[in-house]
Structure formats: structure tokens, C-alpha cells
Amino acid sequence: MPAKLSVLLLVFAIVSSGCAVISEEECRTGLWYERGVRDGARGRSQALVYDIAQECQGHEVYVDSEAWLRGHEEGVEQFCTAENGYKQGRQGRKYEGVCNGPSADIFMQHYQRGLAEYRVAQQYHNLLWRRDNLERELYSLHHALRHSDSDSQRRALHFQHSRLEWELRLLDLELHRYGLFGPEYFTPGFYPRGFFSSGFFYW
Structure with missing residues (x-):
């Protein structure tokens, strides 16, 4: 074979x-x-x-x-309990509609609450992931600018750098809705808004 x-x-x-x-x-x-x-x-x-x-x-x-x-x-x-309903939703698990009667209403109420929190947390972590990528891209551009001898290349790098900085500021505004420590807890490694995007850090 x-x-x-x-x-x-x-x-x-x-x-x-x-x-x-x-x-x-x-x-x-x-x-x-x-x-x-x-x-x-x-x-x-x-x-x-x-x-x-x-x-x-x-x-x-x-x-x-x-x-x-x-x-x-x-x-x-x-x-089909309230506690488990919240747990299932908070973990983003699919509900197969097994509950019946009054327990179904109680389960769904807490499941929806947990699911809403799960989606908020997912959105928050997606924003952080994008922010980390932008930081790395900006750092690479900063390094390229310091070592570029071509005026046309430097102009292109400056334009790209300005665009990424603008996107980073918009992300900071979006993250501001979640507070400094995220939707629930302190997030290790997450610095105050604008710390990395400040002119002092890059220039």
C-alpha cells in the first residue's frame, strides 16, 4: 500500500x-x-x-x-437548573432544548444571561488580540523607519504608521467601554490605555 x-x-x-x-x-x-x-x-x-x-x-x-x-x-x-443554565451559557455551549415546564424558563433565563456575558468576554478578548497585533506591527514599522535610507520608502512607512496608530486609538476607545481591567477581572499584561500608543513609546 x-x-x-x-x-x-x-x-x-x-x-x-x-x-x-x-x-x-x-x-x-x-x-x-x-x-x-x-x-x-x-x-x-x-x-x-x-x-x-x-x-x-x-x-x-x-x-x-x-x-x-x-x-x-x-x-x-x-x-435544568438555574446554576447550570448560567454555567452552560457562560462557557458558550450549545443548548439542545432538553428542559421542559417551569424548569425550562428558569434555565433559559440564566442561560441567556451567561451567554450574553460569554459574548461580551469574547468580543473583549478579540479586541485585545487585535491590539496586540497592532502593537507588534507598529514596533516593526518603527524599526524599519529607523533603518530606512530611502525617502520614498520612509514616506510609505510613515503613512502606514499613521494609519495603524489611528486604528489603535479607535481600539482604545472601544476597549474603554470595558474599563481598564476588562469586563470582569483584571487581565494580566493589559497596560493602561494609550501607554503603548503614546508618542513617547515610539518616538
Whole structure:
């Protein structure tokens, strides 16, 4: 078998095993009630049992769907709490709509609050990431300007430097909405606004 084909088959096997709903060993172990509790507590929908059954059928193993569903119902009760709703949202996890009745309203209220905070934090860290990149670009331009002997090249570098400084100031204004220490906590390595972008630092 050609080496390239062997590598492709190995990659396919790894990807396929990573995407499997359940392993052959788990199918043969059974414990469907316990499995249902675990899947329900993870917020997985009831539709998962059909994927499990199909996967295990390929290994000639019968799935006790009724036992799984009983366990799943118990697991969902553990999942559908206000505390867990906030946790799931704050971590940006997808909600599969498993909660029912009054617990669904309570869960969703806290899930939405956590999800809103997650999105704010993501936006904040994206701004910081862009700011760090701008700092590095400006530092490289500053170095190039100090070592350039061409007037036309220096004019081009000055123009690019001015554009990046303007973008950096706009980013600082955007970051100002989050305060000096970010949306929640102090961020290590984050210096006061304008510290790096000041003329003193570069010139």
C-alpha cells in the first residue's frame, strides 16, 4: 500500500473514531440507564438514543432504549437548573432544548444571561488580540523607519504608521467601554490605555 494512502486511511480512522457517538466497547458494556443519566446530565437531546442504537447495531448489539430514556429523564433534571443554565451559557455551549415546564424558563433565563456575558468576554478578548497585533506591527514599522535610507520608502512607512496608530486609538476607545481591567477581572499584561500608543513609546 502506498505510504500516502496509508497516511490518509490513518487520518480517516482517527477522525471517524473521534466523531463516533459511542464506541464498540461502550455498546457491549451496556448500562443503558446509567448512560441515559449521564447523557441527560450533559444536556443531550433524546434524539441521541437513535444515533446510539444505530451505532451499536453496526456492532450487533441491542440498545435498551427504554432504560436509556428513563435515565435520560433523571439526568435532565440535574441539567435544568438555574446554576447550570448560567454555567452552560457562560462557557458558550450549545443548548439542545432538553428542559421542559417551569424548569425550562428558569434555565433559559440564566442561560441567556451567561451567554450574553460569554459574548461580551469574547468580543473583549478579540479586541485585545487585535491590539496586540497592532502593537507588534507598529514596533516593526518603527524599526524599519529607523533603518530606512530611502525617502520614498520612509514616506510609505510613515503613512502606514499613521494609519495603524489611528486604528489603535479607535481600539482604545472601544476597549474603554470595558474599563481598564476588562469586563470582569483584571487581565494580566493589559497596560493602561494609550501607554503603548503614546508618542513617547515610539518616538
